[in-house]
Every structure is written in C-alpha cells, then in structure tokens.
Amino acid sequence: MNTKKNLVVIGNGMVGQHFLAQLVASPIKDEYNITTFCEESRVAYDRVHLSAFFSGKTAEDLSLVEVNFFEQHGIHLLLGDKAAKIDRATKTITSALGHTVSYDKLVLATGSFPFVPPVPGHDRPQCLVYRTIEDLEAIATAANKSKVGVVVGGGLLGLEAAKALKDLGLKTHVVEFAPRLMAVQLDEAGGALLRNKIEQLGVTVHTNRNTQLITDGEECLNKMCFADGEELETDIILFSAGIRPRDDIARDCKLEVGARGGIVIDNQCKTSDPDIYAIGECALWNNMIYGLVAPGYAMARTVVADLAHQSASFMGADMSTKLKLMGVDVASIGDAHAKTPGALIYTYQNGELEIYKRLVVSPDKKNLLGAVLVGDASSYSTLLQYCLNGIQLPAQPDSLILPSLSAEPAGLGPDALPNTAQICSCYDVSKGDICQAVAAGCHTVGALKAETKAGSGCGGCAALVKSVLNSELAKQGVEVNTDLCEHFAYTRQELFTLIKVEKIRTFDDLLDKHGKGLGCEICKPTVASILASNWNDFILKTEHAPLQDTNDAFLANIQKDGTYSVVPRIAGGEITPDKLIVLGQIGKKYQLYTKITGGQRVDLFGARVEQLPLIWKELIDAGFESGHAYGKSLRTVKSCVGSNWCRYGVDDSVGLAIELENRYKGLRSPHKIKFAVSGCTRECAEAQGKDIGVIATETGWSLYVCGNGGMKPRHADLFATSLDKATLIKYIDRFLSFYIQTADRLQRTSVWMENMAGGLDHLKEVIINDSLGLCDQLEAQMQHVVDTYQCEWKSTLEDEAKLKRFRPFVNSAQSDPSIEFIEERGQIRPAEPSPQKHFKMVEVA
Amino acid sequence: MTQWQTLCNLDDLPADSGICALIDELQIALFYVAKMQTVFALHNYDPFAKAHVLSRGIIGDVNGDPVVASPIYKQHFKLTTGECIEDTSVKIASYPVRINNQHIEIKLTHG
Numbered sequence: 001m002n003t004k005k006n007l008v009v010i011g012n013g014m015v016g017q018h019f020l021a022q023l024v025a026s027p028i029k030d031e032y033n034i035t036t037f038c039e040e041s042r043v044a045y046d047r048v049h050l051s052a053f054f055s056g057k058t059a060e061d062l063s064l065v066e067v068n069f070f071e072q073h074g075i076h077l078l079l080g081d082k083a084a085k086i087d088r089a090t091k092t093i094t095s096a097l098g099h100t101v102s103y104d105k106l107v108l109a110t111g112s113f114p115f116v117p118p119v120p121g122h123d124r125p126q127c128l129v130y131r132t133i134e135d136l137e138a139i140a141t142a143a144n145k146s147k148v149g150v151v152v153g154g155g156l157l158g159l160e161a162a163k164a165l166k167d168l169g170l171k172t173h174v175v176e177f178a179p180r181l182m183a184v185q186l187d188e189a190g191g192a193l194l195r196n197k198i199e200q201l202g203v204t205v206h207t208n209r210n211t212q213l214i215t216d217g218e219e220c221l222n223k224m225c226f227a228d229g230e231e232l233e234t235d236i237i238l239f240s241a242g243i244r245p246r247d248d249i250a251r252d253c254k255l256e257v258g259a260r261g262g263i264v265i266d267n268q269c270k271t272s273d274p275d276i277y278a279i280g281e282c283a284l285w286n287n288m289i290y291g292l293v294a295p296g297y298a299m300a301r302t303v304v305a306d307l308a309h310q311s312a313s314f315m316g317a318d319m320s321t322k323l324k325l326m327g328v329d330v331a332s333i334g335d336a337h338a339k340t341p342g343a344l345i346y347t348y349q350n351g352e353l354e355i356y357k358r359l360v361v362s363p364d365k366k367n368l369l370g371a372v373l374v375g376d377a378s379s380y381s382t383l384l385q386y387c388l389n390g391i392q393l394p395a396q397p398d399s400l401i402l403p404s405l406s407a408e409p410a411g412l413g414p415d416a417l418p419n420t421a422q423i424c425s426c427y428d429v430s431k432g433d434i435c436q437a438v439a440a441g442c443h444t445v446g447a448l449k450a451e452t453k454a455g456s457g458c459g460g461c462a463a464l465v466k467s468v469l470n471s472e473l474a475k476q477g478v479e480v481n482t483d484l485c486e487h488f489a490y491t492r493q494e495l496f497t498l499i500k501v502e503k504i505r506t507f508d509d510l511l512d513k514h515g516k517g518l519g520c521e522i523c524k525p526t527v528a529s530i531l532a533s534n535w536n537d538f539i540l541k542t543e544h545a546p547l548q549d550t551n552d553a554f555l556a557n558i559q560k561d562g563t564y565s566v567v568p569r570i571a572g573g574e575i576t577p578d579k580l581i582v583l584g585q586i587g588k589k590y591q592l593y594t595k596i597t598g599g600q601r602v603d604l605f606g607a608r609v610e611q612l613p614l615i616w617k618e619l620i621d622a623g624f625e626s627g628h629a630y631g632k633s634l635r636t637v638k639s640c641v642g643s644n645w646c647r648y649g650v651d652d653s654v655g656l657a658i659e660l661e662n663r664y665k666g667l668r669s670p671h672k673i674k675f676a677v678s679g680c681t682r683e684c685a686e687a688q689g690k691d692i693g694v695i696a697t698e699t700g701w702s703l704y705v706c707g708n709g710g711m712k713p714r715h716a717d718l719f720a721t722s723l724d725k726a727t728l729i730k731y732i733d734r735f736l737s738f739y740i741q742t743a744d745r746l747q748r749t750s751v752w753m754e755n756m757a758g759g760l761d762h763l764k765e766v767i768i769n770d771s772l773g774l775c776d777q778l779e780a781q782m783q784h785v786v787d788t789y790q791c792e793w794k795s796t797l798e799d800e801a802k803l804k805r806f807r808p809f810v811n812s813a814q815s816d817p818s819i820e821f822i823e824e825r826g827q828i829r830p831a832e833p834s835p836q837k838h839f840k841m842v843e844v845a
Numbered sequence: 846m847t848q849w850q851t852l853c854n855l856d857d858l859p860a861d862s863g864i865c866a867l868i869d870e871l872q873i874a875l876f877y878v879a880k881m882q883t884v885f886a887l888h889n890y891d892p893f894a895k896a897h898v899l900s901r902g903i904i905g906d907v908n909g910d911p912v913v914a915s916p917i918y919k920q921h922f923k924l925t926t927g928e929c930i931e932d933t934s935v936k937i938a939s940y941p942v943r944i945n946n947q948h949i950e951i952k953l954t955h956g
Contacts, residue, residue, distance in 0.1 A: 486907075486908070487905075487906075517905070517906045517909065518861075518878065518880060518904070518905045518906040518911060519905045519906075520903070520905030520906065520907065520912075520914065521902070521903040521905060521914035521919060523905075524903055524905065525903070542859075542860075545859065545862065546859065546860065546861040546862040546903070546904070547903075548903075549903065549916065550898075550901040550902070550903075550916035553862075553901065554901070558898070558901070558916055558917065560894060560896065560917065561896050562894075562896040562897055562898040562901075562917075804857075805859065805864075808865065808867075809865050809866055809867040809872075810852065810853045810857050810858075810864045810865065810866050810875070811852050811853050811866045811867060812866075812867040814867060816872070816897060817870055818872070818896075818897045
C-alpha cells in the first residue's frame with residue numbers, strides 16, 4: 001500500500017527544476033510521490049544564457065536537467081501539458097489535456113511572461129518576444145528574411161536580445177522609454193557610458209522614446225511611430241519591456257494576488273492556502289517580484305526546508321548583478337541610486353579607457369551601500385562582499401575604485417570575510433562551505449568546483465574562490481609547492497620562459513644554470529618537451545635522447561610485457577586501400593596483434609625493439625609517417641565523412657581534418673592533444689569531446705575548446721563561431737601556443753582553462769582580442785614548429801648510430817627470450833609472466 | 846670461483862641512459878651516469894611490471910641517490926643497491942661492474 005503523500009509542482013522552468021533537484025537531494029523525498037507539469041515541450045533549460053542559442057549552443061546544451069533525472073528519481077513528468085485549474089476543495093489539478101492529479105502539497109513555479117505594451121499594432125507579423133527556445137526559433141526564422149530589428153526595452157534582457165539580433169546579422173536598434181539604458185541598475189553617467197560603448201558596436205540606441213503605433217512600413221515590414229513624431233522602420237520588433245507574473249491559475253482558485261499581479265507569499269513562501277507554495281517570478285514577497293534566478297533558487301530551498309519542518313525563511317534577496325553585455329562589463333550592487341538619506345557618493349570616470357565606477361557609502365563612511373561599475377567590473381566581488389557582509393570600509397573608500405598605482409590591487413583579502421559570507425551566489429556557497437571542502441581534501445579549484453559547485457554558475461566569483469582556497473591551504477600548512485620536482489624550484493611555465501628567454505638548448509645547460517642533482521623522470525621529459533616546443537630539434541639527438549620517456553626514446557608505445565605498439569599516422573582517418581593492404585601485410589609478416597584505435601587509425605601490437613626499425617622502414621617506403629601516438633603531442637584529428645559523401649554534410653570535414661593534422665603533427669605539448677572535425681551539427685566526429693573541436697555550420701566553422709574524454713569527461717566550450725578557415729587556424733595556433741607556454745606538466749587543456757583566473761572569458765580575450773599583446777609571438781612560435789617538422793622515424797632510419805639503440809642486447813644479437821605470446825581469437829597476446837623463471841639468478845655479492 | 850668478464854666497450858654505453866646485456870639467460874641493465882663517470886649494473890627485471898624493461902627507464906637522482914625509474918609504472922630503484930624507494934621490501938639484484946681500459950666488466954657470483 002502506498003502511504004506516500006502527493007507533491008505536485010506546476011512549472012518546470014529554472015526555479016521549478018531547482019526545487020526538484022533540491023528536493024530529491026533531501027531525505028524527505030521518500031515521503032512524497034512527485035509530479036511535475038511542464039507546459040513547454042522541453043524540460044527546464046537555462047534562460048539566463050538564452051542568447052547562446054544564436055552563437056551555436058543547442059537546446060540540449062542549454063538543458064538544466066541531467067539525463068534520466070525524472071526516471072531516476074521516480075518523478076512523474078507531464079511534458080507538454082499545462083495545469084489548467086486548481087480545485088482547492090478537492091485538492092486536485094486538472095490539466096489542459098484532461099489529466100487530473102491530486103495533491104497534498106502544491107508548489108507553483110509558473111514563472112512570468114514578457115510584458116507587451118498594448119500599443120496598436122503590437123500583434124503585427126514579426127512582432128515577437130524573447131523568452132523561450134520556441135521564441136528564439138521564431139526570431140531566427142524571421143531574421144532570415146529581415147534586415148532591420150528593433151528591441152523595445154533597454155534593460156538587462158533587452159540588451160541580451162539586441163545582442164542576439166546583432167549576431168543574426170541584422171541592423172539593430174534598441175528603443176527605451178526611460179532616459180537611459182538599464183535604468184533600474186545604472187545611474188545617469190553609467191547608463192551614458194554603456195550607451196556609448198554599445199553604439200560603438202553598431203547598435204543604435206534611442207532613449208526617451210514612447211512607441212504609440214506600429215503600422216505598415218515602406219522599406220521594411222513594420223514602422224514604429226513615436227510620441228515625439230519620429231518614426232523607425234524595421235522588419236522585426238522584439239518586446240523586452242519587463243515581465244509579468246503568471247498568476248492566472250492562482251487567481252482562478254482565489255489565492256491572494258497582489259494589486260499589480262503576483263501570488264502573495266509569506267516568509268516560508270506559502271500562499272494564502274497553507275498547502276500551496278509559490279516560488280520564482282510568479283511569487284510576490286513583501287510587494288516585490290524578483291526577476292532574477294538567484295532569489296527564485298533561494299525560495300526553492302526555503303520550500304524544501306519548510307517541507308522538512310526545518311525553520312527557514314526567505315527574507316528577500318540581494319539584486320546585485322554583474323554581467324557582460326555585448327562584451328561590456330556592467331555591474332550594479334545594492335543601493336546603486338543612493339536612495340539612502342545622507343549617502344555619500346564617490347565616482348571615478350576614465351574617458352580614455354571608458355570606465356565608470358561609482359560607490360554609494362553610508363553617511364559615517366563605514367559601510368558600502370551600493371555601487372555601479374561599467375567598463376571594468378573586476379572589483380565586483382570585493383565590493384559585493386563589503387556590501388553584503390557589512391565589512392568596515394578603508395579610511396578612504398574611493399581607494400577601492402581608483403586605479404591602483406602600485407602593483408597590488410586594492411582587493412579584500414579572504415581572511416577579512418566572515419565564514420557566512422556568500423562567495424558563489426548562483427549556488428549559495430559560503431566561505432565556510434569552501435573552507436570545509438578544502439579541509440576535506442579539495443586542494444585545487446577544479447576539485448572545489450566539483451565538490452561545492454562554487455564558481456560553476458556565472459563564474460563571477462572564480463577569482464575569489466581561488467583566493468579563499470589559497471588562503472585556506474596556507475593556513476592548514478598545506479604548502480602549495482609548485483616546484484616541478486626536487487631538481488628545479490620552478491613551475492613548468494617558469495622553465496618555459498627561462499628556456500625561451502635565455503635561449504637554452506639542452507637539459508644539461510638548464511640544469512647547470514637553474515637546477516641541481518641529476519634530474520629525474522619528471523623534469524627530464526618535461527624539459528625535453530619544452531625544448532621541442534621552442535626549438536624543435538630532433539628528439540633523439542644525442543643530448544636529448546636520455547631525457548625521453550621510453551615511448552619517445554623508441555618512438556613507439558611500450559606495453560605491459562616490454563614490447564611496443566606501432567601506430568602510423570592516418571591523417572583524418574582517411575586511408576587508401578593500398579595502404580590498408582600494406583598495414584595488413586606488415587601485421588601478418590611480423591605477427592603483430594592489430595586493432596583499430598579510437599582515433600581512427602590502426603595499432604599494431606607486440607613488436608620487439610629490434611623489429612621497430614624494420615617495420616618502420618617498410619611503412620615509410622609505403623608512404624606512411626610517424627603517428628606520434630607515443631608522444632605528449634597531437635594524436636589524431638578525427639573526422640566524419642563530411643560533405644563529399646554525406647547527404648547532410650555542410651562542409652568538407654575530412655579535408656579540414658587532414659589539413660589540421662598535418663599542420664600540428666609532431667607538436668610537443670604538456671599533455672596529449674586530440675582534435676576532431678564534424679561536417680555538420682549532427683556531430684558524428686564527437687568534436688565536443690576533444691581539446692580542439694571544429695563543427696561546420698552554414699555560416700562557417702564553429703570552434704570548441706578544452707573538451708576531453710578519459711577519466712573525467714568534459715564537454716568542450718564554444719569558443720568562436722562563423723569562422724573562415726584562415727581565422728580558425730589562427731585561433732588554433734594561438735590557443736595551442738598559449739597552452740604550451742602556460743600549462744602545467746601533464747595538464748590537459750580542460751584543467752588548464754578551469755584553473756585559469758577568468759576562465760573561458762579570459763582565454764577568449766587573450767586569443768581573440770589579444771588582450772595580452774602576445775598573439776604575434778604565439779603565432780610565430782607555432783609557425784616555427786610547423787616549418788621545422790620532421791618525421792622522427794624517417795630521421796632515425798637515416799642515422800646508423802641511432803639504430804644501435806634498437807638492439808635488444810649490447811653484446812648479443814639474440815632477441816629477448818623472456819617475451820612470450822599465446823594465441824587468442826586468432827591473434828597473439830602476451831603470455832602471463834612466470835616469475836620463478838625470471839628470478840632464477842638474483843642477489844649476487 | 847668468480848671472474849670479471851667483459852660485456853662491451855664504454856663507448857657502447859649511451860651517456861645518462863641505460864642499455865641491456867645478456868649473459869646466458871640473465872639480462873643485465875647497464876647505466877652510465879656521465880656526471881659521476883660511473884657505470885652501474887642491475888638485473889633488468891622490473892618485479893612490479895613483471896617484465897624485463899629497466900634498462901629503458903630514465904635515470905636521475907632521488908635526494909642524491911642515483912636511480913632508474915621503471916618505464917612501466919615509474920617505481921625508482923637505486924642504481925647502487927637495487928633497492929626500491931617506493932617499497933623498501935623490494936630489492937632487485939645489483940652487480941659489481943667496472944670500467945677497465947675502456948671495457949665494461951662485470952663479476953657474477955652464481956648463487
């Protein structure tokens with residue numbers, strides 16, 4: 001018999017889904033049968049980053065629901081069905097499709113709808129809103145036949161929408177009723193600077209404009225007529241003039257609603273019916289509708305706690321925001337408009353760099369009440385901590401926004417923060433939570449992210465998370481030793497610089513100048529790799545050979561029994577029948593085990609050292625070259641068959657894959673690097689699981705970076721879109737050079753990027769906008785490596801002296817008698833070793 | 846009764862790396878550390894990997910002790926004694942070896 005109570009959630013948006021995620025993580029989940037209505041055809045997705053849909057992210061990318069979430073937790077999902085009516089007397093809900101669901105507890109998370117001003121003509125063709133993925137699809141369709149687009153509303157969401165129209169290639173306008181952009185968050189000077197910056201990007205801004213009529217246009221589909229007599233012709237009109245709570249279903253069942261809409265809730269998020277809660281943008285708390293996601297999440301957590309009979313209250317939320325609008329940093333904290341009586345104001349404006357900062361300080365100069373930042377929001381997290389935690393300001397508060405003339409930034413040390421200080425507002429992670437995780441063994445930013453989720457939302461707190469981490473590690477006496485090994489008191493990055501700047505060409509020279517001892521298996525291959533990245537000498541040159549790991553030393557991959565595997569390059573996975581036959585013949589002749597690799601090539605196993613030169617001689621004669629499967633270097637560029645054959649192919653993925661593989665082959669790097677190229681968004685080459693992924697679209701190549709498979713798979717991040725081939729290669733050159741110069745030893749691109757202060761955004765600044773002024777040098781370094789490529793096997797075979805290393809014994813021509821194979825499935829495999837046999841002569845003298 | 850026997854010449858040994866010699870079925874890894882101008886000899890067998898591979902490891906030092914790191918799982922063995930640094934209960938055989946008139950000579954005691 002089922003004794004569980006029924007809990008129903010109406011709405012599966014961001015807040016509804018956050019509620020479910022919190023609920024299933026709580027022990028009370030077992031007390032309820034859970035049902036959720038989802039009116040849209042898709043489950044919850046990230047509306048905050050909706051504009052990413054136009055820069056290549058798919059609906060799946062934006063999804064906030066883990067695969068199988070509903071099945072796994074036994075949640076009954078009514079997808080594409082709308083809750084139509086609540087009967088509070090019988091405690092039942094009737095859906096639009098006629099389902100009836102009864103509830104003991106009900107959570108309303110119906111969200112909001114975009115407000116469309118009741119202007120005559122507001123429902124004309126191509127007059128759209130910006131809220132759902134369907135809306136975006138309609139916008140994209142309309143954009144295909146349009147030249148001009150107007151966004152009505154110059155707030156946060158309106159500017160996001162304007163970016164989307166701009167990305168779609170339209171001549172874009174923003175029409176705002178108020179005298180400035182982002183009137184809620186910014187003061188006049190901040191709004192003016194933002195406007196200036198946005199106009200520089202080619203978006204025309206109209207303020208103080210009151211739209212009175214939308215009618216037929218002459219040049220365009222529509223014409224907007226303003227109160228001041230001006231007119232504006234446009235094909236598309238996007239309304240983004242604020243939101244209205246969706247409270248119809250609550251009104252119909254006589255729950256209390258506010259005079260201007262919104263379902264009235266108390267501090268426990270209960271409506272006027274104690275069995276019904278409301279959360280998110282449909283809820284009205286203390287006469288406020290919160291149009292941000294973080295307060296909605298806080299409400300969701302409050303309801304879960306209340307259901308669990310824990311005392312919890314929603315007591316309002318901080319509305320501070322920081323975001324990047326069309327590449328412009330904008331932030332607003334607390335009382336940005338200085339409404340507090342007697343508040344003091346400090347401003348800093350830099351016309352040249354287009355930076356505006358304003359502090360609002362309490363009359364006694366002790367506390368920060370609010371702030372506005374435009375053009376440079378780097379001090380946001382410090383200022384937010386001052387404001388939220390009532391930390392006493394320095395004697396001269398303006399020192400917090402004035403450009404620092406010393407190198408030391410005017411930051412707030414993590415030790416000044418109380419344990420309750422919220423560090424990550426997206427996931428409500430406090431300083432105390434981070435300290436606890438560090439104490440439990442999370443000693444890297446990556447580990448902290450995985451454990452606490454801190455910094456994995458908007459990323460605004462990443463720098464602060466890192467400084468709390470470092471301070472905690474130092475306090476616990478965990479020495480953050482970044483030395484490469486006991487022989488070099490430098491990081492890999494520092495060694496790279498030393499080698500480059502001092503033009504050091506050999507390990508011994510580096511050891512004499514900057515190290516001690518004999519070196520080891522850590523520093524020798526690392527230095528060999530750095531030398532190769534810089535000078536690209538033959539890796540088996542006499543002075544370099546002893547530095548190489550056995551794989552590099554023998555140009556093959558050592559296996560458990562001491563034999564090697566051979567992997568010739570098959571660029572892009574394209575191979576002629578003749579070459580396939582050669583591989584088969586060689587496999588047969590040398591009795592090798594053959595297997596197809598995950599990188600679209602053929603691996604030949606079981607080769608003895610003395611066979612390697614013989615095998616490679618035959619391979620090179622047949623036109624093969626070294627595959628570098630043995631190196632910390634580019635492995636393969638995987639590709640789908642692409643537009644030459646595939647009926648869906650948009651571009652020639654095989655051709656590009658071959659070109660990329662040939663460009664970067666032999667490049668030595670901190671870890672192995674994998675690429676893939678897909679010819680269309682069906683993504684058969686799995687490019688989004690690679691360090692470098694390229695996907696063909698109708699408008700050019702999309703570049704993804706920092707993905708990987710392996711122990712901790714990571715989806716790649718979209719880096720740039722609509723690239724022509726020359727730009728694509730330029731970005732990859734810069735990206736790889738920067739990675740090679742700055743990553744730690746054995747650090748994949750994903751971890752490198754995640755540990756970088758500023759993360760993906762910083763990386764884009766460096767690679768795309770050349771914010772460090774490095775790009776010329778990065779490109780030159782890559783070009784040098786490309787120009788000095790040699791097939792390492794070809795060079796080896798040409799040098800008698802090098803071939804001596806491939807003799808199994810210095811004093812005998814016999815092959816290694818300890819290597820034994822047995823047969824399995826028609827091929828060889830290593831026999832299990834028999835220890836006694838090999839130990840029969842041990843321990844002498 | 847034991848005698849020094851010649852394995853090869855000094856110039857057969859690559860500096861700061863290893864090479865393998867065979868006597869009957871015994872594989873002997875020879876390492877020439879150029880800075881010390883010294884040759885070391887260990888049994889070529891890696892007891893962790895259960896394979897004859899130590900001559901192909903990278904040589905270096907751990908706190909001043911010259912070592913070879915196994916090319917398979919990277920355990921360190923002292924070149925002087927054959928002791929494993931990570932697991933002191935493991936010790937592989939080491940052999941007396943000398944450079945005599947540019948010849949590399951080893952002395953084996955059959956136990």
